Amino acid sequence: MIEINGRHGIIYEEIHGTDMLKIMIGSIWKVNAYARKLAHYHLSIHKPVSDNICTVKEKLEEDLNRVDVLSDExxxxxxxxxxxxxxxxxxxxxxxxxxxxxxxxxKEVILDWMTACRGDSCADVARTCLLLKYGEVAHAPWVIRKLISIFQHHIYKIYIKEYLTISQRSMEDINSWELPVAAARLREWISENEKKELLQLVNELCNKQRSKTY
Structure with a gap:
């Protein structure tokens, strides 16, 4: 953290390179290999960390409290x-x-650590799965959004298969986080279409939980 003329800021290292998504788009024949690498890179950061950062649960609960499209129930x-x-x-x-x-x-450099937190790795993977399955480029033409969606779903399938293999975690473990992670994402600036799909998913998952109490 630095201060210049009374204003505070953080100095970031300048990285010269290309993000993996652009590489995948430019080299379609390498998509599977890069999707598998994505899983390895993700697992590499899932190491024990000190307790001086917020927890996954704290972050999700805070986000849940700010969601305005879900019923109170x-x-x-x-x-x-x-x-x-x-x-x-x-x-x-x-x-x-x-x-x-x-x-x-x-070499890979993982960017954008503003949302970093401490918790169960399966929550982090569930969040990535959600981004790949439902995330879309806002304001893009329908055809472009559809093509990107197909592309992302393919990456998701390869990525999650590889992650499950190398981490020895189960899909059940990851899916167990889908409800709170999806619900918390509803507070973010996302497209109306993504919001609609996530809201439907969350309501369905809540209905399943509700049925277990009766």
Missing amino acids: NKEIARKYLKQLPEGDVLCHFDFHPGNVMIANK
């Missing part, structure tokens, strides 16, 4: 469900996707 269901999930103690990026992995001098 479903917000409460999501909060109670979140409390039952494991704490975890590893570093989580929480915005990990190909666009945030820069390849510079044949």
